[in-house]
Amino acid sequence: MPLLSILIGLLCGLVVWAMLDQVQPQALRGIFAEELESRLNQQARETLIRFDNYVLAHTSTARLLANHRQLANYLEPIYWFGGADRQPRHYLSTPPWLPGSTLWQSLVRPSHILLLDNEGRTREVFQLGERALPEELAADTDLLLGEQRVQASLTTLGDRPYLLISETAEDATGTKMGYLMLVAPIDEQFLAASQQGVSSNGVLVGLLEADEQRFLASSDQSRLVPGARLGDAENEFLVTAQSFAEYEGSTLNLQFATLVPHSVVEQMQERVAGLERRQRLVAAFTFVSVFTLVFYLLSERLNKILQRVSRFSQRALGSKQPVLERGNQLFVLEDWIRQFIQLVRETREEMRQQHESEMHESEMLKQAIMETALDSIITIDRRGVIIEYNPTAEQTFGHSRSQALGRVFTELVFDAENRLQFDSLMADLLSSRDQQPGEMRHEMSALKRSGAVIPVELSIKPIRLKNRLAFTIYMHDISRRRQIEQEIRSLAKFASESPNPILRVNRRGVIIYANSASDQLLAYWGCERAQTLPLYWRNQVQEILRNGRDWKTQVISERQVYALLLTPVVDLGYVNIYGRDITGEREAERQAREHQQELIHVSRLSTMGEMATGLAHELNQPLSAIANYANGSVRRLQASGQDAEDILYALGQISAQADRAGEIIKRLRALVGKQASVRQVADINEVVREVCSFVEFEASKIGVDIEQKFTLDRLPVRIDVVQIEQVLLNLIKNALDALQEIPEDERSLVVQTTCRDGAWVVVEVLDNGVGIRDQDMGSLFQPFFTTKESGMGMGLVISRTIIEDHNGTISAEQRKPVGTCFRIELPSDRKRDE
Numbered sequence: 001m002p003l004l005s006i007l008i009g010l011l012c013g014l015v016v017w018a019m020l021d022q023v024q025p026q027a028l029r030g031i032f033a034e035e036l037e038s039r040l041n042q043q044a045r046e047t048l049i050r051f052d053n054y055v056l057a058h059t060s061t062a063r064l065l066a067n068h069r070q071l072a073n074y075l076e077p078i079y080w081f082g083g084a085d086r087q088p089r090h091y092l093s094t095p096p097w098l099p100g101s102t103l104w105q106s107l108v109r110p111s112h113i114l115l116l117d118n119e120g121r122t123r124e125v126f127q128l129g130e131r132a133l134p135e136e137l138a139a140d141t142d143l144l145l146g147e148q149r150v151q152a153s154l155t156t157l158g159d160r161p162y163l164l165i166s167e168t169a170e171d172a173t174g175t176k177m178g179y180l181m182l183v184a185p186i187d188e189q190f191l192a193a194s195q196q197g198v199s200s201n202g203v204l205v206g207l208l209e210a211d212e213q214r215f216l217a218s219s220d221q222s223r224l225v226p227g228a229r230l231g232d233a234e235n236e237f238l239v240t241a242q243s244f245a246e247y248e249g250s251t252l253n254l255q256f257a258t259l260v261p262h263s264v265v266e267q268m269q270e271r272v273a274g275l276e277r278r279q280r281l282v283a284a285f286t287f288v289s290v291f292t293l294v295f296y297l298l299s300e301r302l303n304k305i306l307q308r309v310s311r312f313s314q315r316a317l318g319s320k321q322p323v324l325e326r327g328n329q330l331f332v333l334e335d336w337i338r339q340f341i342q343l344v345r346e347t348r349e350e351m352r353q354q355h356e357s358e359m360h361e362s363e364m365l366k367q368a369i370m371e372t373a374l375d376s377i378i379t380i381d382r383r384g385v386i387i388e389y390n391p392t393a394e395q396t397f398g399h400s401r402s403q404a405l406g407r408v409f410t411e412l413v414f415d416a417e418n419r420l421q422f423d424s425l426m427a428d429l430l431s432s433r434d435q436q437p438g439e440m441r442h443e444m445s446a447l448k449r450s451g452a453v454i455p456v457e458l459s460i461k462p463i464r465l466k467n468r469l470a471f472t473i474y475m476h477d478i479s480r481r482r483q484i485e486q487e488i489r490s491l492a493k494f495a496s497e498s499p500n501p502i503l504r505v506n507r508r509g510v511i512i513y514a515n516s517a518s519d520q521l522l523a524y525w526g527c528e529r530a531q532t533l534p535l536y537w538r539n540q541v542q543e544i545l546r547n548g549r550d551w552k553t554q555v556i557s558e559r560q561v562y563a564l565l566l567t568p569v570v571d572l573g574y575v576n577i578y579g580r581d582i583t584g585e586r587e588a589e590r591q592a593r594e595h596q597q598e599l600i601h602v603s604r605l606s607t608m609g610e611m612a613t614g615l616a617h618e619l620n621q622p623l624s625a626i627a628n629y630a631n632g633s634v635r636r637l638q639a640s641g642q643d644a645e646d647i648l649y650a651l652g653q654i655s656a657q658a659d660r661a662g663e664i665i666k667r668l669r670a671l672v673g674k675q676a677s678v679r680q681v682a683d684i685n686e687v688v689r690e691v692c693s694f695v696e697f698e699a700s701k702i703g704v705d706i707e708q709k710f711t712l713d714r715l716p717v718r719i720d721v722v723q724i725e726q727v728l729l730n731l732i733k734n735a736l737d738a739l740q741e742i743p744e745d746e747r748s749l750v751v752q753t754t755c756r757d758g759a760w761v762v763v764e765v766l767d768n769g770v771g772i773r774d775q776d777m778g779s780l781f782q783p784f785f786t787t788k789e790s791g792m793g794m795g796l797v798i799s800r801t802i803i804e805d806h807n808g809t810i811s812a813e814q815r816k817p818v819g820t821c822f823r824i825e826l827p828s829d830r831k832r833d834e
Helices: 002-021 025-064 069-074 137-138 186-194 264-317 325-371 393-395 410-411 415-430 479-492 514-525 537-545 583-610 612-638 645-670 684-693 696-701 721-739 774-780 796-804
Strands: 090-092 112-116 122-126 152-158 160-170 178-185 204-208 212-217 237-243 255-260 376-380 386-387 440-446 453-464 471-476 502-506 511-514 551-556 561-569 574-581 680-683 706-709 714-720 750-755 758-766 811-815 821-828
Touching: 025 152, 025 160, 025 178, 025 186, 025 237, 069 160, 069 178, 069 511, 122 680, 137 152, 137 376, 152 376, 160 212, 186 212, 212 255, 237 264, 255 264, 376 393, 393 471, 410 415, 415 440, 415 453, 453 479, 502 514, 511 514, 511 696, 514 574, 537 561, 537 574, 680 684, 684 696, 684 706, 684 721, 684 750, 696 721, 714 721, 714 821, 721 750, 721 758, 721 796, 758 811, 774 811, 796 811
Parallel strands: 090 122, 706 750
Antiparallel strands: 112 122, 112 178, 152 160, 160 178, 204 212, 204 255, 237 255, 376 386, 376 471, 440 453, 453 471, 502 511, 502 574, 551 561, 561 574, 680 714, 750 758, 758 821, 811 821
8 A cells, every 4th residue: 555655646746747847848938038039129229229329429529520629720711612623632641620539549430531512522531541432432422421411321332331420510710611521431340349348248230231131240250241141140140130220311221230149049048948957857856756745644544544444344334445435535635636736836826926026126127227327218108298207307307206207298398399399200200110210319408397498419219018109218418518519619719709810821831721810911921811921931931840939020011010929830830820910019119219309309408508608618719710810811901911821821710610610510400409310330439539529618617637548449339329429428417517526636537438248339437526325326217316406317317218229238336436437338330340
């Protein structure tokens, strides 16, 4: 009996396990297939999103380059004229209209950057690598932009896929000059870079030509060569193809394919199969063991009951084992079998609940990612009603999640105008023939709860659920980006808005930029924008670029005077010219000089008034001589016996004395007359000698002999003789005034000239008068300072102004033991004199 019960238990356990084994593997395989499909679809969406973001990064870079100040400054003076036969300009190094290469540190560089005019013709080409410009781009200019002037498009050139990104290019005034286009080949490097930073685990991405069912490019050409057929690729990979977002201008039916190697799927299947086998073995062992044990225990129990029944029947009926009791044992076994079947079902239910719990945890992780996203993520149904609303959206728009759920999305965040635009986008998306429409991106204006309007970049991603269609809307606040773009455009227009002339000239002397304030300078040079400067200025530009130093100069046009600063930019090979209108300053300087001349003239008149007595004495001498000679001649003529030679001598003396008087008057008029400043080369010794003759009478009246010490050689200087005579006359008169305060027999006045270092002519006036007090030395040349009772305090001030106007210096110092020394230093003109 125990052996039989064990055999029956083994048999029942095997039967029950075989029945359940037909159901459980199928359920596990179904769950695995659903999870695998979900994960593959999720991975395909993530790879496509990363690709779209990578393309968006290139688009943003193109927009930054198109709005860069360097391109605006380059385009403004350029005028593109017609002519289909004009060849584009090619660059192999960074062109002058692009900044440095730091923009491509995190991106795959495009093969070419083109400048197109408004008609779509290629004007300039910058080749960044060894790949030549596709023939289709060089031959067919309409292919560059198309009729719609799209921003980004996918196309094939020479059977190779390319990404063409175009942005409007404006000059510094905001005038549309053409387009800037990035030409990026979508090859192995581009696709691999678009998925960088993510563990590939052997997964490839590629571009699939849907009509011809062949691959144009892949992220690993060693494993999937361009041109491979979809059917061949499916032998090695599990392929998930998705339609692209509607890139404007796309002319092909391209799909983005995510290829998962069969080996990866097989590994997952093997792990699941291994888990399944282990579970089946455990279940089999459990069922067999439990049934065996149950039947064994039951058998033992029944044996005891049967033994008791047998003993009772034997005593009562004489029967050892009635048939009825055997039947009862089967019923009991049937009950136990039912109980264990129920136990198996409960175990299967527990496994299903565990799997659902794992799926729930996965959903919770996804929900956590949504809640921590930096962009506002809002999910709506087909009617536009909000069914999900993340915390970032709460912070951005000011509506809590409970307030937003169930509301119509457009009524919550858009005004009437943007609401119509969004409804139009949704209508286009719903009317798309594509079974899986791609993501759509647009820039719009959204409303906060407070009523503030913010610019947002909006992306709509449709999600097909089991029984309905939903849409996930990603909204990114681009207020900061708009502000930066506005600042860039404002800086680009800075030069054109300047009221002062600003020009840029290249090494060949061509004016590549000139703002509107430069028209007067252009008229002065006789050239226009984009033309060449005159020869002299071209030579100056080349010289400045060679020595790398700034150069300042002035130009005088018919009506204006400009101060120019030429600053070289050696690395880029051009010179910036900054102009400043100094017409007003020159007019003020001219008026100041006129006032100075007036003041000098008044000072001369004052000096001559003080010298009136001496001048009268000088004029009296020749006039007295004329009268004496004239009287003597009359007497001799009356006495006819005199010789005619005496009369002729007397007449000659009369003429000489008249000339002397005329010369004195001429010198007097030259000194006090109001005339324009005229500079000439003169010997300073002669100038000093003539001034000493002016004051000779006044010096003799106070018992002073002016000692003159001159060098033997000429001391040529370029001066205004009248003004320098006025300075010397003022210094000598001051010395004579100082000498009157000491005894007559001790008075000494010396005027001497020397040459210092061959470059300077020095005139010194030395006296041994009372000198100047120490506290007065610092105030000698200040206006209205004087130590005389009747002085005006302007003589030395005017003298210093005259000397400094001659690029010289005047100074005073005390002599030891007494006296004063005034020193004048003027630039020598000896070289010109020689």
